[in-house]
Amino acid sequence: MIGLLIRDLRLAVRAGGGFGLGLAFFLLVAVIVPLGVGPEAATLAKIAPGILWVGALLSCLLSLDRIFALDFEDGSLDLLATSPIPLEGVAAVKALAHWLVTGLPLVAVSPVLGLLLNLPGPGYLWLVLALALGTPALSVIGAFGAALTVGLKRGGLLMSLLVLPLYIPTLIFGAEVVKRGAAGLSVGTPLALLAGITAGSLALLPFAAAAAIRVNLR
Amino acid sequence: MTLLSVKDLAVARGDLPVLEGVGFALAPGEALVLRGPNGIGKTTLLRTVAGLQPPLAGQVVAAPEAVAYAAHADGVKAVLTVDENLGFWAGVFGQDRVAEALDRMNLRALADRRAANLSAGQKRRLGLARLLVTGRPVWVMDEPTVSLDAASVALFAQAVARHLAAGGAALIATHIDLGLATARMLDLTPFKARPPEDGGRRGAFDEAFA
Numbered sequence: 001m002i003g004l005l006i007r008d009l010r011l012a013v014r015a016g017g018g019f020g021l022g023l024a025f026f027l028l029v030a031v032i033v034p035l036g037v038g039p040e041a042a043t044l045a046k047i048a049p050g051i052l053w054v055g056a057l058l059s060c061l062l063s064l065d066r067i068f069a070l071d072f073e074d075g076s077l078d079l080l081a082t083s084p085i086p087l088e089g090v091a092a093v094k095a096l097a098h099w100l101v102t103g104l105p106l107v108a109v110s111p112v113l114g115l116l117l118n119l120p121g122p123g124y125l126w127l128v129l130a131l132a133l134g135t136p137a138l139s140v141i142g143a144f145g146a147a148l149t150v151g152l153k154r155g156g157l158l159m160s161l162l163v164l165p166l167y168i169p170t171l172i173f174g175a176e177v178v179k180r181g182a183a184g185l186s187v188g189t190p191l192a193l194l195a196g197i198t199a200g201s202l203a204l205l206p207f208a209a210a211a212a213i214r215v216n217l218r
Numbered sequence: 219m220t221l222l223s224v225k226d227l228a229v230a231r232g233d234l235p236v237l238e239g240v241g242f243a244l245a246p247g248e249a250l251v252l253r254g255p256n257g258i259g260k261t262t263l264l265r266t267v268a269g270l271q272p273p274l275a276g277q278v279v280a281a282p283e284a285v286a287y288a289a290h291a292d293g294v295k296a297v298l299t300v301d302e303n304l305g306f307w308a309g310v311f312g313q314d315r316v317a318e319a320l321d322r323m324n325l326r327a328l329a330d331r332r333a334a335n336l337s338a339g340q341k342r343r344l345g346l347a348r349l350l351v352t353g354r355p356v357w358v359m360d361e362p363t364v365s366l367d368a369a370s371v372a373l374f375a376q377a378v379a380r381h382l383a384a385g386g387a388a389l390i391a392t393h394i395d396l397g398l399a400t401a402r403m404l405d406l407t408p409f410k411a412r413p414p415e416d417g418g419r420r421g422a423f424d425e426a427f428a
Binding site: 002003004007010011014071073074075076078079080081082083084085217218 | 265268269270271272283285286287289290291292293294295296297298302305306307309310311312348
């Protein structure tokens with residue numbers, strides 16, 4: 001399984017891989033929003049948590065269809081399905097690789113983008129923490145969506161429609177953590193719910209994704 | 219002792235039954251070549267044997283983790299080198315026979331080349347070298363010789379013969395003669411799913427309408 005993780009990371013950073021795609025999109029959103037909304041510091045500070053979370057969510061969505069589709073097209077998925085690695089493990093490792101390539105860089109650059117959007121001082125810690133807790137859920141939910149649509153030609157649209165509603169709770173609680181953190185309020189409840197969603201997704205969705213792949217490979 | 223036995227197997231492509239009543243057994247050292255016209259269901263049968271799809275009826279009996287499947291597609295990643303591709307599969311199967319596989323399939327000189335820069339035949343050889351690093355006894359191969367030249371076919375036949383001599387077995391769907399002296403043939407034409415009025419499973423719709 002380590003081998004699969006290393007291969008996926010290697011594929012992501014080589015030419016034509018998805019590395020940087022989500023990150024670039026996230027950067028663009030954060031740079032463009034102040035231009036569209038206007039430079040008023042108070043307005044930006046108010047919308048910063050929401051914009052940052054929406055940007056993170058959409059940039060995750062951008063690279064989801066690559067999780068299984070590339071392996072399906074070149075036949076690797078058939079071969080992985082007949083290999084000693086359980087498909088549940090394949091799904092989990094692929095979600096992890098997606099998070100390392102997409103989610104983790106987002107977490108790392110988010111404070112800089114918070115600065116661009118004039119996020120209030122106390123919010124930075126909570127922004128990083130909320131993204132670190134929430135983006136794994138985005139990756140694993142996305143892997144499930146990708147697994148559901150793996151056999152379809154141009155399944156990207158269907159996948160987005162399937163995945164976006166599942167992203168909503170993470171978005172709501174993630175943004176709420178940052179909003180409350182920035183306002184200096186207590187963040188315990190939304191943070192716990194955010195962590196709960198992530199833990200639940202991590203525990204259940206690899207199995208669901210594996211089942212979906214099995215059906216799609218028939 | 220049999221490595222793989224298939225009893226009264228019926229398989230479907232999509233929802234359409236294509237083959238029924240297929241039965242055979244493979245003992246160590248045996249190879250079975252599947253023949254039959256296009257569309258008879260060779261690939262479907264092989265995918266069922268490999269465990270990728272459930273049979274309609276009948277059973278496939280093999281030891282767990284005994285079957286290594288080689289499909290039409292080679293599962294080769296274009297941006298990885300030959301060595302990395304093979305090393306990945308060796309790691310997945312917990313084996314360490316990359317160097318040996320490179321030599322057997324005459325890929326040594328290409329080891330550091332990216333798979334994107336391989337010819338179709340070289341890619342195919344890499345796909346087949348993957349079987350060597352699985353360490354599994356039963357090789358299930360779907361048209362393994364597509365895009366191979368005569369020398370590579372001979373190389374491949376040699377690798378299969380060596381695998382059989384080492385106590386392995388092979389199930390091969392192919393249209394060409396591999397020159398395997400011991401291989402048995404199985405023509406799938408008589409197993410084509412019959413219409414229901416003849417007691418078969420084929421649905422009311424013909425394939426043309428499916």
